[in-house]
Amino acid sequence: xxxxxxxxxxxxxxxxxxxxxxxxxxxxxxxxxxxxxxxxxxxxxxxxxxxxxxxxxxxxxxxxxxxxxxxxxxxxxxxxxxxxxxxxxxxxxxxxxxxxxxxxxxxxxxxxxxxxxxxxxxx
Numbered sequence: 001x002x003x004x005x006x007x008x009x010x011x012x013x014x015x016x017x018x019x020x021x022x023x024x025x026x027x028x029x030x031x032x033x034x035x036x037x038x039x040x041x042x043x044x045x046x047x048x049x050x051x052x053x054x055x056x057x058x059x060x061x062x063x064x065x066x067x068x069x070x071x072x073x074x075x076x077x078x079x080x081x082x083x084x085x086x087x088x089x090x091x092x093x094x095x096x097x098x099x100x101x102x103x104x105x106x107x108x109x110x111x112x113x114x115x116x117x118x119x120x121x122x123x
Contacts, residue, residue, distance in 0.1 A: 001026045001027070001112070002024055002025070002026045002027045002032065002098050002111075002112040003024065003025045003026045003112075004022055004023070004024050004096050004097070004098060004112055004113065004114035005022070005023050005025075005114055005115070006020060006021065006022050006094065006095065006096050006114040006115065006116060006117040007020070007021050007022075007023075007117060008020040008021050008117060009093075009094060009117030009118045009119045009120075010118075010119070010120070011120045011121075011122055012086055012119070012120070012121060012122070013086075013121070013122050014086060014087060014088055014121050014122070014123060015085060015086065016086050017082070017083060017084045017085075017086065018083045018086065018119060019080060019081070019082045019083070020036070020080065020081040020083070020094055020096075020117060020119075021078055021079070021080055022034070022036075022078060022079040022080070022081075022096030022114055023076075023077060023078050024077045024078070024079070024098065025077065029072075029074055029077040029078075030053055030054070030074040031053065031100070032053065032098040032099060032100060032112075033050060033051065033052050033053050033098070033099050033100075033101065033102055033103040033104070034050065034051050034070075034072060034079040034096060034097070034098055034099075034103075035047065035048075035049065035050040035051075035096070035097045035098075035099065035103065035104065035105075035107075035110055036048040036049045036050070036070060036079075036081045036094060036095070036096055036097075037094070037095045037096075037097060037107055037110075038090075038092035038093065038094045038095070038119075039092055039093050039095070039116075040089075040091060040092040040093075043092075045095070045107055046061065047061050047105040047106070047107070048060070048061055048064055048068065048070075048081070048094070049061065049064065049068055049069075049070035049081060050070065050103035050104060050105065051070045051071065051072055051079065051103060052102065052103045054074075055071065055072045055074070057103065058070050058071075058103075059103055059105065061105075063089075064083075064090075067083065067084050067085040067086075068081060068082065068083050068084070069081070069082040069084075070082075079096055081094065081096075083119070086119075086121055087121065088121045088123055089121075090119060090121055091119060091120050091121045092118075092119060093116040093117065093118050093119075094116060094117050094118075094119055095113055095114055095115075095116045096113075096114045097110035097111075097112060097113045097114070098110060098111065098112040099111060099112075
């Protein structure tokens with residue numbers, strides 16, 4: 001089992017920045033590719049970003065490319081999502097997830113999920 005705990009969400013003005021953290025425990029963190037997903041009210045959970053086990057490759061949804069950066073520190077068992085230039089449409093609950101597969105855009109490939117952290121943009 002892998003336990004994932006997200007933090008760093010909050011209320012921020014449009015154009016602002018937040019950094020989300022996801023701390024993993026229970027298994028060897030570097031055995032898992034990590035992803036960030038988000039779910040807005042009334043919408044499906046959608047892919048945001050993913051990173052390979054070593055952190056050597058990253059992938060982004062078109063909607064966040066150039067604004068968000070995913071990273072990881074395997075020594076700290078932590079994945080991050082740096083979010084800059086936030087927009088009202090970024091309002092959602094953000095989830096981190098872990099997969100034994102290579103990094104994936106598909107939520108069905110992720111076995112372990114955190115509880116989510118709320119990000120709310122104020123206009």
